[in-house]
Amino acid sequence: TVDCVSPSPRRSATSPGINATREEASGALSLAEVEAIFDQEIGDLSTYASDTYSGFLDYHFAAWAPSLDPYVAKFSAGGVPFLTRRFTDVDQRVYYSLTVHVQGSQLVVELISDVATEPHEGGWVDSGDVRHFFQGREPPFQVEGKLYPLHVSRAANLSSVSTIVQFYKALFDVSPNVDHTTSDGTRFIVFGGSGEATDSFSSDVSLQFVFRPPPTSSSGHTTSWFQSYLLESNQAYMTSYKSCWSIWGDDHVAINYPTTTLDVFTSRLDGITNGSGYHVFQSTDRTGAGYPPNSLYLVDPTGWQVQITAAWPDDPSYLPDADYDTGGFDGYCYDFCVDEPEAEPVVTTPTCTDLLEAECPAAANRCGTCVTKAWPRLRTQPSCTGRGHGELILHCDEMRPSTAASTTADATDDAADDDFLCVGDCMGILKSTWAASDPVNTTLYYLMKYLPVESTPDSCPNQICACGSCGRTQMI
Numbered sequence: 001t002v003d004c005v006s007p008s009p010r011r012s013a014t015s016p017g018i019n020a021t022r023e024e025a026s027g028a029l030s031l032a033e034v035e036a037i038f039d040q041e042i043g044d045l046s047t048y049a050s051d052t053y054s055g056f057l058d059y060h061f062a063a064w065a066p067s068l069d070p071y072v073a074k075f076s077a078g079g080v081p082f083l084t085r086r087f088t089d090v091d092q093r094v095y096y097s098l099t100v101h102v103q104g105s106q107l108v109v110e111l112i113s114d115v116a117t118e119p120h121e122g123g124w125v126d127s128g129d130v131r132h133f134f135q136g137r138e139p140p141f142q143v144e145g146k147l148y149p150l151h152v153s154r155a156a157n158l159s160s161v162s163t164i165v166q167f168y169k170a171l172f173d174v175s176p177n178v179d180h181t182t183s184d185g186t187r188f189i190v191f192g193g194s195g196e197a198t199d200s201f202s203s204d205v206s207l208q209f210v211f212r213p214p215p216t217s218s219s220g221h222t223t224s225w226f227q228s229y230l231l232e233s234n235q236a237y238m239t240s241y242k243s244c245w246s247i248w249g250d251d252h253v254a255i256n257y258p259t260t261t262l263d264v265f266t267s268r269l270d271g272i273t274n275g276s277g278y279h280v281f282q283s284t285d286r287t288g289a290g291y292p293p294n295s296l297y298l299v300d301p302t303g304w305q306v307q308i309t310a311a312w313p314d315d316p317s318y319l320p321d322a323d324y325d326t327g328g329f330d331g332y333c334y335d336f337c338v339d340e341p342e343a344e345p346v347v348t349t350p351t352c353t354d355l356l357e358a359e360c361p362a363a364a365n366r367c368g369t370c371v372t373k374a375w376p377r378l379r380t381q382p383s384c385t386g387r388g389h390g391e392l393i394l395h396c397d398e399m400r401p402s403t404a405a406s407t408t409a410d411a412t413d414d415a416a417d418d419d420f421l422c423v424g425d426c427m428g429i430l431k432s433t434w435a436a437s438d439p440v441n442t443t444l445y446y447l448m449k450y451l452p453v454e455s456t457p458d459s460c461p462n463q464i465c466a467c468g469s470c471g472r473t474q475m476i
Contacts, residue, residue: 056108056155155302157211157224199428248435250433251305256308262280
């Protein structure tokens with residue numbers, strides 16, 4: 001087995017759907033309103049006392065850093081609140097943890113290392129939690145300036161422990177490698193991450209679930225509430241393999257199974273969920289050895305989703321009408337969340353140019369971002385009928401060919417996502433993804449300024465996309 005090992009843990013991306021219908025398929029609350037709840041519940045990490053912790057921080061991605069010193073310096077200089085903890089592994093080795101939350105988003109990143117200078121303002125506070133379970137392995141080697149993926153974490157209700165264990169056993173035929181309970185009753189369940197070739201789930205990167213005792217919340221929004229909200233929302237939208245794949249589908253972890261075909265997993269899911277709770281995408285390359293992959297997105301008992309990438313079965317009768325994944329954001333104009341066809345437009349005045357200039361002056365700074373946000377509404381105006389986002393955005397001085405290269409940062413919208421860490425023969429966790437409503441001003445800016453960023457290889461041509469502004473920023 002070839003481990004899925006790569007220094008590329010996260011990217012920012014988007015697939016909002018035609019007329020932003022995927023983003024609007026979010027349940028009673030919008031994505032932005034949920035992000036505001038994350039802000040409220042997590043609060044200012046720099047003010048946390050030694051015994052303060054928000055369960056919303058358990059929705060995170062963890063990476064190994066050769067040293068935490070450069071990140072302490074960067075976050076301190078930028079005025080970014082962060083949480084510092086020191087913990088002892090079950091093997092009695094001491095490690096340091098630095099956690100940050102990108103305000104205005106769901107994105108939480110935890111950096112872990114065995115190197116951290118003391119003291120710094122606030123110090124390294126001893127934690128009752130084990131922040132990562134190395135399972136007897138040595139810490140990964142990584143050069144300065146890069147990170148190495150360790151685990152993806154999910155919060156869940158204590159009452160759902162057995163449900164989650166049974167679900168992953170039935171779907172993946174896997175049992176937890178770690179089942180650890182701390183002195184305060186917090187329980188950790190960890191799948192994968194053992195480093196052993198026999199680890200059929202994910203040998204290198206682990207998936208952990210954190211079950212904390214019922215917390216208190218002034219707003220009433222706990223992780224148990226969020227778990228129920230996601231489950232109810234996904235249940236309402238994902239009624240078949242072709243139904244609406246809502247915006248919460250962007251909250252997912254991806255796992256590659258190169259030697260298994262998708263029908264194995266859909267058959268197991270049909271026995272668990274009676275055919276609901278998942279969405280299937282077929283690739284133009286059905287072997288599963290290339291990109292884009294054949295994918296199955298499913299809802300697990302936490303309400304978050306899992307993407308399984310695998311080969312398409314050699315059976316013409318297997319889901320022949322499944323949606324296609326083109327592999328490029330320019331083609332992500334999905335209409336599976338559209339309730340009914342749009343009414344035929346009637347041409348009236350004012351002109352589309354008049355509407356554009358009134359809302360997004362051509363010479364204004366960040367005109368491109370303005371047009372991207374206004375486009376789903378403007379395209380319904382009679383005078384803008386037939387004019388796509390790629391045409392409308394050229395209204396902006398900054399987006400014309402002579403200057404388009406300078407506006408890369410303005411061309412990312414709607415989700416925080418990471419690159420495929422491997423394709424083909426690699427097996428295990430590939431990526432971790434968070435939906436984000438305004439990454440141009442939150443996650444994209446944060447990733448570019450504070451964390452290692454290598455490239456944006458899958459953005460639309462000239463940063464102009466057919467269905468809203470799209471792009472990816474790859475962190476290494």
